Structures are given as C-alpha cells and as structure tokens.
Amino acid sequence: MLEIKNLHAEVDGNKILRGIDLVVRPGEIHAIMGPNGSGKSTLSYVLAGKDDYEITEGTITYNGVDWSEMSAHERAAAGMFLAFQYPIEIPGVATMTFLKTALNAQRKARGEDEISTPDFMKLVREKSKALNVTPEMLRRPLNVGFSGGEKKRAEILQMSLLEPTLCVLDETDSGLDIDALRVVSEGVNQLRSPDRSMIVITHYQRLLDHIVPDVVHVLSKGKIVKTGGKELALELEKNGYAEYVDEEAA
Amino acid sequence: MNAPAKIQETKAEQSLDAQFNALIAEKTQTNANQRKQAWDAFKAKGIPHRRVEEWHYTDLRTKMRDAFALAPTCVPKADVLQGAGGLESYRIAIVNGRFAPELSSNQELDGLTVTATDGVVSSELASKDAMISLNQALVQGGISIEVAANAKIEKPIEIVRYTDGADVSSYASTCVEIGAGANVLFIESFEGENGADYQSNAFTEIKVGDEADVHWLKLQVESQKAQHIETLGIELGAKVNFQHFIYNEGSSLSRAQLFVELKGEGTHAGLRGISLLQDQQHADITLYVNHAVPECESREYYRTVVDDKARAVFQGKIIVEPAAQKTDGQMMIKSLLLSDAAEINAKPELEIFADDVQCAHGSTTGDIDEDLLFYLTARGIPEAQARKILILAFLSEAVEEFEEERCVELLEAMTRKWLHADEMVSE
Structure with a gap:
C-alpha cells in the first residue's frame, strides 16, 4: 500500500507539490488529472526518486517502508515502476541487454537468482508479442528511432517484464493515436491484479475509457483539490479544469 | 640588450647528446650520414615545448625529465606479449625497436613480405617534427611490410611492439606498402612490462595503393608509467578505403601524431579512436589531414573518457587544397569528463582553399547525462552500474563505426575491463 502524507516537494528551489495526501491500496487504480503545470509529472518523479526532486515536508511510505531516503534503483527493486511520458533514447545500449540487466539487478536486490538467458529470451518473446513489439525493435538500441507509439509500447513491455507492484503511468496517452492507445491500454489492463496498484496520470479523459480507474483525483497547483469516482473524469472532460484553477487563484 | 637567451639544454637533451655520440662512434653504424642529418634537424629544435604551436598542450620538454638509455637487444618470453588478445593472426613482433623473428609467425603468408631493416628511412616527414628527427637519429631497427597487389589477407596481421625493461628507451621505424586492390586488417599493439617506466618512439609510414581496403587498429596499452610517442605518415591512393582506430589506454x-595525405580521388579515410584516461595520464592525439585531390571523404571522430586528474589533448587540422573540390570532411570530438579535475583541450581546425566542399567540425564535452542515468536507475540498475553502462555506450558508438567485426569484440572486452565492468552486462 502506498501512503503519501502532506507531501511537499521542490525542484531547483521552486515549490511544486504543496501538501499531497493520497492512499493507494493494492489492486486499485487511481487516476490523477489536472491542468498543465499542476505538478502531475513532478509527483511521478518524486515517487520514482529522481535526484533533483527534493521532498521538503511530508512522507512517502510503501508497504510500511519510508521511501524518503531510498534511491531510485532501490525503489524499483521494492516494486516501483515509472512509465515515462517521454521515454529516453539511449544510443549504444542494446534493448535486450538493458532489459536483462534491469531485471537481474532487481532480482539481485531482492536476493533472488539471476534469470538464465534462455528463460529470459522466452519471457521477452511472450511478453513482446502481446504488445506488438517486434524482434526488430528489440535489436535496436534502447528507444532509438522508435516512434512515439513504439516508445510507449516498449515502456509497457518493460513494465510487464519487471512485474512491479506500484505502477505510475505518466501521460502514457500523449502522442498516441487511437489504435496505439488501445494496444497500450490492453497491455496495461492485462497487468491489473489484486496485488498491483496503479497511478495513471493524464490530462485527458480518453485514456480512462480504456483503463478504468477506481478513483479519480484532480491535482491543481500542487494539491489534490477534488477526489471522486470515474464519473469525475467525464465531468472534467465536459467542463474543463477552469473551475479548479480559478478556485485556487481566488 | 635584447639578444634572445639561448635555451639551456635539459637533462634529457644532454642524455640524448651522449647517446647519439656513442652511437655514431660505433664504426659499424649504418646510414651514419642520414642519422647525422636527422640529429642536426632534432638539435635545431630540441625537445618540443609549449611555445611550439603543435606541441602547445603537450610540453614534452618539461614532462620528459630524462632520456633513458637505448634499450638492448633481447628476447622476452613469448607469453608476455598480449597483442590482439588471442585472436588468430599472423604475428610480427618487435622488441626494443628490433624485429624479433623468434616471437613472430614463421610460416609464409601469401601476399605478405616482411623484411628487417636498420630503421633509417628516407622520408619527407623526418625533418618536419623534432620527435621524428630524433627517431631517425637513434632508430634501433625497423621492418618493411609489403602487401602484394590484390592480396586478400584473411588473417589479421598483428604487429606487437614490446619494450622490455625499465629505464630504457626504444626507437623503431616501419614502412608499410599496401598494393592496389589489397584487403587487409592490421592490429598493432604497443606494450611493455607492467608498471615499468620507459620511453617508446615509433615512426611508421603507410602507403596505400589504389582501391585497397585497409583497416588498422592501434592498441596503445603501454605501461601506465611509460612515455609513448608515435608518428604515422599515411599516403592514400585513389578509391581507397582506409580506416584507422586508436585505442588509447596506457602511458x-x-x-x-597522424599525417594523412589523400592523394587519389574517390578515397575515404576514417580516423577514429577512443581514449580512456585516469590518474594523471596525459594523452595527445594530433592530426593533419590533407585533401589534395577532389572527391575524397574524411571522418575524424574521437571519443574520450577522462577521470581523476587526467588530461586529453586533441588537435585536428583538415586542409583542403584548392584542387580538392567536392571534399567531404567531418571532424567530431566528444568527451566525457568524470571528475572536476579532469581536462580536455580540443582544437579542431579547418583550412579550406577550395570553394565547393562540405566540411564541418565540432566538439562536445560534458558529464554523464542525468536524465539517461535516471532512466536506468528508475529501472532498478544501481547508479554505479548505470554510469558504467552509459560510458560503455558512449564508447561503443565509436567502436561500431570502425566497422571491423573482428575488432569490435576485442575492443569492447578491453573497454569493459578498463571500467571494471566485466560481470556487468550479458548480451
């Protein structure tokens, strides 16, 4: 279970998160929606443990463990996965090598045996097929020359290989056409499970037609200003964020 | 009274004086006149220092405290030679400047002729740079390598240059003539006793005939205390594909120093390399690439990783002569500085006298990209390992561009070893 209490965070001295309270239980999907600049991506980076994102107040605990002093790789081994809004291209790093290195690093951190090469190959073949990730893509350097849709599919492939228990999807719908959105959403839905929590960050409601959340939060100016069921997303689609932005400004 | 003060001879220069006088006093010395000429050319300049423009960033006069005695003839055990790390090859061994047939392959290889020489050569370059002049004055031995026209030599030709002993110096010269249409890979290693302090100075001239395809890998893995100076004079005919790669780790x-002349049309010269520097190492790569004729392409791509207090120097000059229309020359220097005290001096230059050319140069210097690092750590890879992966990736791009499969594995293994990243990645 993820528990965020009164979380304040800043980047380069700019206060971005100003007191977030959030509890996500196993099996739940929470959507976080909000206007541009409300702190959605910052929240995802703070959860993943990016270096220059500093927690100034409040706590993040996951399964009872305080995450404030844990580095990004330790959080990953503890179950955290961030699907990036803009997956980074890394020339010179072969995709397969990267996947295996990441998987084994996490297994090692958890005190498990490394996966053998044949088992790994089999696993990748199975998982990549469902996400329409071609062998040709896997032969390329990590994300290099991938289209927007290919990058997002590759992110979900990583997620399904690493089997995290806490998934944060940062605007996974951005840059996707309708078909790609469906493939990615199906990939995510297959990963829904009673012991896996997800936080889906999005600006638009359309992703939530495919990945149906249990709870929807509205983030504005670094705070959750409204929480509701999935119908809240539809309301936002109709009325926009103006109400929340103005309320804050007033 | 503004008469220029005469520069005082350094201890190293005094030692060189004594060595040359002793050498020339030997009645049996070959090519004494040519040696004297070379010596005079050296004496006129002395050991290069920072006021000599080409040596500005590498003040050898200050750095070279003494000139070690000329290394004697000797034959070390074969197993000390590393060469191309076990790759099946035709081996030519040179120990302390002299051809060592005992350590070389003894069977004939079709299309290849290797002859021992005294090392004194007629070269226009001999008077161009003080360290080439010095090489020619003191040279201990040499070889001449000929590759016959149209010979397709499957096995790599390995040239292992080993300096045996400490507090010695070795001077060697090599002439390589590659016939038209030949296809060959050379792997040349410079090595010596681990941790020994010695000085090596090699001078090699390579002439490549029309339509030949030549890959040349230089492994500079000298002892970490050594001083290494190598000059290459390269002349390329027409429609040649010449690919040179420096792996710089030792010394x-x-x-x-590479002097490259593109003398025939339609030739492609690729000059590439990676330097891995740590502690207080100082590594200098200096290039002169002269496009004398039209429609040639040259690529000068070097990548450097500098840690601790090490310093890398890159000087590259592409000259495009008036006749060399349609020249395509691209020079790019990329450096990763891993510590605050690490330093790189990059000086790419273009001198263009033709009007229809495509030339560019650039250089980038920086630390490891934090966003890349975060992406890897967010996937569970510990930071230290992630850094190594990114350094390896940075270097492997250069290695792949060399386009010689037999060398890629060797170079990647050496790079991983340098990074202490042996166990790290599984293919």
Missing part, C-alpha cells in the same frame, strides 16, 4: 604521457 603516463602519450602522443599520437
């Missing part, structure tokens, strides 16, 4: 002070 406390090293300098590779």
Whole structure:
C-alpha cells in the first residue's frame, strides 16, 4: 500500500507539490488529472526518486517502508515502476541487454537468482508479442528511432517484464493515436491484479475509457483539490479544469 | 640588450647528446650520414615545448625529465606479449625497436613480405617534427611490410611492439606498402612490462595503393608509467578505403601524431579512436589531414573518457587544397569528463582553399547525462552500474563505426575491463 502524507516537494528551489495526501491500496487504480503545470509529472518523479526532486515536508511510505531516503534503483527493486511520458533514447545500449540487466539487478536486490538467458529470451518473446513489439525493435538500441507509439509500447513491455507492484503511468496517452492507445491500454489492463496498484496520470479523459480507474483525483497547483469516482473524469472532460484553477487563484 | 637567451639544454637533451655520440662512434653504424642529418634537424629544435604551436598542450620538454638509455637487444618470453588478445593472426613482433623473428609467425603468408631493416628511412616527414628527427637519429631497427597487389589477407596481421625493461628507451621505424586492390586488417599493439617506466618512439609510414581496403587498429596499452610517442605518415591512393582506430589506454604521457595525405580521388579515410584516461595520464592525439585531390571523404571522430586528474589533448587540422573540390570532411570530438579535475583541450581546425566542399567540425564535452542515468536507475540498475553502462555506450558508438567485426569484440572486452565492468552486462 502506498501512503503519501502532506507531501511537499521542490525542484531547483521552486515549490511544486504543496501538501499531497493520497492512499493507494493494492489492486486499485487511481487516476490523477489536472491542468498543465499542476505538478502531475513532478509527483511521478518524486515517487520514482529522481535526484533533483527534493521532498521538503511530508512522507512517502510503501508497504510500511519510508521511501524518503531510498534511491531510485532501490525503489524499483521494492516494486516501483515509472512509465515515462517521454521515454529516453539511449544510443549504444542494446534493448535486450538493458532489459536483462534491469531485471537481474532487481532480482539481485531482492536476493533472488539471476534469470538464465534462455528463460529470459522466452519471457521477452511472450511478453513482446502481446504488445506488438517486434524482434526488430528489440535489436535496436534502447528507444532509438522508435516512434512515439513504439516508445510507449516498449515502456509497457518493460513494465510487464519487471512485474512491479506500484505502477505510475505518466501521460502514457500523449502522442498516441487511437489504435496505439488501445494496444497500450490492453497491455496495461492485462497487468491489473489484486496485488498491483496503479497511478495513471493524464490530462485527458480518453485514456480512462480504456483503463478504468477506481478513483479519480484532480491535482491543481500542487494539491489534490477534488477526489471522486470515474464519473469525475467525464465531468472534467465536459467542463474543463477552469473551475479548479480559478478556485485556487481566488 | 635584447639578444634572445639561448635555451639551456635539459637533462634529457644532454642524455640524448651522449647517446647519439656513442652511437655514431660505433664504426659499424649504418646510414651514419642520414642519422647525422636527422640529429642536426632534432638539435635545431630540441625537445618540443609549449611555445611550439603543435606541441602547445603537450610540453614534452618539461614532462620528459630524462632520456633513458637505448634499450638492448633481447628476447622476452613469448607469453608476455598480449597483442590482439588471442585472436588468430599472423604475428610480427618487435622488441626494443628490433624485429624479433623468434616471437613472430614463421610460416609464409601469401601476399605478405616482411623484411628487417636498420630503421633509417628516407622520408619527407623526418625533418618536419623534432620527435621524428630524433627517431631517425637513434632508430634501433625497423621492418618493411609489403602487401602484394590484390592480396586478400584473411588473417589479421598483428604487429606487437614490446619494450622490455625499465629505464630504457626504444626507437623503431616501419614502412608499410599496401598494393592496389589489397584487403587487409592490421592490429598493432604497443606494450611493455607492467608498471615499468620507459620511453617508446615509433615512426611508421603507410602507403596505400589504389582501391585497397585497409583497416588498422592501434592498441596503445603501454605501461601506465611509460612515455609513448608515435608518428604515422599515411599516403592514400585513389578509391581507397582506409580506416584507422586508436585505442588509447596506457602511458603516463602519450602522443599520437597522424599525417594523412589523400592523394587519389574517390578515397575515404576514417580516423577514429577512443581514449580512456585516469590518474594523471596525459594523452595527445594530433592530426593533419590533407585533401589534395577532389572527391575524397574524411571522418575524424574521437571519443574520450577522462577521470581523476587526467588530461586529453586533441588537435585536428583538415586542409583542403584548392584542387580538392567536392571534399567531404567531418571532424567530431566528444568527451566525457568524470571528475572536476579532469581536462580536455580540443582544437579542431579547418583550412579550406577550395570553394565547393562540405566540411564541418565540432566538439562536445560534458558529464554523464542525468536524465539517461535516471532512466536506468528508475529501472532498478544501481547508479554505479548505470554510469558504467552509459560510458560503455558512449564508447561503443565509436567502436561500431570502425566497422571491423573482428575488432569490435576485442575492443569492447578491453573497454569493459578498463571500467571494471566485466560481470556487468550479458548480451
């Protein structure tokens, strides 16, 4: 279970998160929606443990463990996965090598045996097929020359290989056409499970037609200003964020 | 009274004086006149220092405290030679400047002729640079390598240059003539006793005939205390594909100077390399690439990783002569500085006298990209390992561009070893 209490965070001295309270239980999907600049991506980076994102107040605990002093790789081994809004291209790093290195690093951190090469190959073949990730893509350097849709599919492939228990999807719908959105959403839905929590960050409601959340939060100016069921997303689609932005400004 | 003060001879210069006088006093010395000429050319300049523009960033006069005695003839055990790390090859061994047939392949290889020489050569370059002049004055031995026209030599030709002993110096010269249409890979290693302080100075001239395809890998893995100076004079005919790659890891002070002449149309010259520097190493790569004729392409791509207090120097000059229309020359220097005290001096230059050319140069210097690092750590890879992966990736791009499969594995293994990243990645 993820528990965020009164979380304040800043980047380069700019206060971005100003007191977030959030509890996500196993099996739940929470959507976080909000206007541009409300702190959605910052929240995802703070959860993943990016270096220059500093927690100034409040706590993040996951399964009872305080995450404030844990580095990004330790959080990953503890179950955290961030699907990036803009997956980074890394020339010179072969995709397969990267996947295996990441998987084994996490297994090692958890005190498990490394996966053998044949088992790994089999696993990748199975998982990549469902996400329409071609062998040709896997032969390329990590994300290099991938289209927007290919990058997002590759992110979900990583997620399904690493089997995290806490998934944060940062605007996974951005840059996707309708078909790609469906493939990615199906990939995510297959990963829904009673012991896996997800936080889906999005600006638009359309992703939530495919990945149906249990709870929807509205983030504005670094705070959750409204929480509701999935119908809240539809309301936002109709009325926009103006109400929340103005309320804050007033 | 503004008469210029005469520069005082350094201890190293005094030692060189004594060595040359002793050498020339030997009645049996070959080519004494040519040696004297070379010596005079050296004496006129002395050991290069920072006021000599080409040596500005590598003040050898200050750095070279003494000139070690000329290394004697000797034959070390074969197993000390590393060469191309076990790759099946035709081996030519040179120990302390002299051809060592005992350590070389003894069977004939079709299309290849290797002959021992005294090392004194007629070269226009001999008077161009003080360290080439010095090489020619003191040279201990040499070889001439000929590759016959149209010979397709499957096995790599390995040239292992080993300096045996400490507090010695070795001077060697090599002439390589590659016939038209030949296809060959050379792997040349510069090595010596681990941790020994010695000085090596090699001078090699390579002439490549029309339509030949030549890959040349230089492994500079001298002792970490050694001083290494190598000069290459390269002349390329027409429609040649010449690919040179430097792997720079050894020596406390090293300098590779390449003088490349593109003399025939339609030739492609690729000059690439990676330097891995740590502690207080100083590594200098200096290039002169002269496009004398139209429609040639040259690529000068070097990548450097500098840690601790090490310093890398890159000087590259592409000259495009008036006749050399349609020249395509691209020079790019990329450096990763891993510590605050690490330093790189990059000086790419273009001198263009033709009007219809495509030339560019650039250089980038920086630390490891934090966003890349975060992406890897967010996937569970510990930071130290992630850094190594990114350094390896940075270097492997250069290695792949060399386009010689037999060398890629060797170079990647050496790079991983340098990074202490053996166990890290599984293919």
